[in-house]
Amino acid sequence: MLDSDEFFETFGKLDDLTYSDGVIPKKYKELTGLSISILTRCEECILYHIQGCLAEKATRQEIIEAIKIGVMGGGSITYPSARLAFKTLKDLKVID
Amino acid sequence: MLDSDEFFETFGKLDDLTYSDGVIPKKYKELTGLSISILTRCEECILYHIQGCLAEKATRQEIIEAIKIGVMGGGSITYPSARLAFKTLKDLKVID
């Protein structure tokens, strides 16, 4: 549904374009996307951007720094989201 | 006041640490900080992170990409914040 509709198609393309390689490399954009996902406490976005980070070969430490930026900006109400991110990293064997 | 109090001192140091050079270079952290500032529509944060971006020699184009990430994530209610960011860049002669 979201894909075949012109609005969502344009919106989706714009989102893809925003996160594609530019003067800021895609890896850093995905890390930013993860920080934003933590800060806005968007669970699906966390999973999506963790996969994006891994696809761009972001390291475990880079991903953890991105999570911290989200927590620092958004405060302790983002803790459950940070925990979800760490659980996901564990499930994906990125961390122990 | 905020500086001499132990809570704010620790909180401030943690924030500085989060945005300092790490496995993610400080430049990309400041750009992320700008994306977050746009998305959360925090005017003072926008000015603060634009200055951080410039201090880290982020280019005009990198700054603009960071603004776009904030707008894309946060939608049209972030437009006034994006406008403020562009106005600030203009005042600082970063853009024409």
Place this chain on the structure above:
Amino acid sequence: MLDSDEFFETFGKLDDLTYSDGVIPKKYKELTGLSISILTRCEECILYHIQGCLAEKATRQEIIEAIKIGVMGGGSITYPSARLAFKTLKDLKVID
């Protein structure tokens, strides 16, 4: 609990009144409620207002336009909520 307490009773009545037929017809208020639910990413509110829209005979196309208003205003972090709305419409056989 929420119903027998005076605060929640008054709050609930005020909410009902706000969404009842007025100079703005109830159908358009329910569509607005859906836009707001998408934008604020409130899952229960999405289900509630989709049912409200359908009860007021809002068409499939009107409901889709209301979802778009929410996504446009709130950006890509509302995507999971839009997806939930479309899934709900599918489950209710409103869309294919």
Place this chain on the structure above:
Amino acid sequence: MLDSDEFFETFGKLDDLTYSDGVIPKKYKELTGLSISILTRCEECILYHIQGCLAEKATRQEIIEAIKIGVMGGGSITYPSARLAFKTLKDLKVID
């Protein structure tokens, strides 16, 4: 700046399209835009959508109902925004 850049051009067009006449008349979309602006406490958005409402011949009473929907959804932290909306309506001689 925002107009000449392709991202902002596309984003802006998508926003215009979303708020243009559709199966939901533009008047009701502008009223929804006002409700959202109150709820998200976006001052510039409030001024923008009040003008949009007036351009679509929304009545004083319709505008007031839209403000109430925003306050009801977003709670007492939206009060300063509702006050700004009423002050704007007064300045524009829409209300006494």
Place this chain on the structure above:
Amino acid sequence: MLDSDEFFETFGKLDDLTYSDGVIPKKYKELTGLSISILTRCEECILYHIQGCLAEKATRQEIIEAIKIGVMGGGSITYPSARLAFKTLKDLKVID
């Protein structure tokens, strides 16, 4: 306007009731209101609840603790709001 309209009258009364003396003393409710105002970054709310705190004889230290709760919950994007609160306390000679 907001006072003479039935919706706003009821909403305002409900808000007054919520913040009036109950099993939680009004002083602690005002301090909670201040924490919420910091966390939601509502400038007018900050001024309003600081005055409420002072009217209830909250001490300087209690007010500062309430500000910290807001900052802790909402993260570094609440810093400008905390700064506004401290500036207000200074202007009111509550702190040096």
Place this chain on the structure above:
Amino acid sequence: MLDSDEFFETFGKLDDLTYSDGVIPKKYKELTGLSISILTRCEECILYHIQGCLAEKATRQEIIEAIKIGVMGGGSITYPSARLAFKTLKDLKVID
């Protein structure tokens, strides 16, 4: 993971400190934490602070007043969170 990392250790300690007994008793801080959790619609935070309230011997009525402060501040989009809080209180036999 979160505990052995220095950032999360410091952040967690700061959070614990903020919510510990001070000039504002811990009981009232936990009640404030609950109000904030309702307003920010953070489900895990609601469970966490309800337990904190109970550990501090907050009464049923105090907890209910704290929930109302959150709903009043955050509006009807917090209703699902209030419902979760009441369900939790029921499960814990705090209310019938």
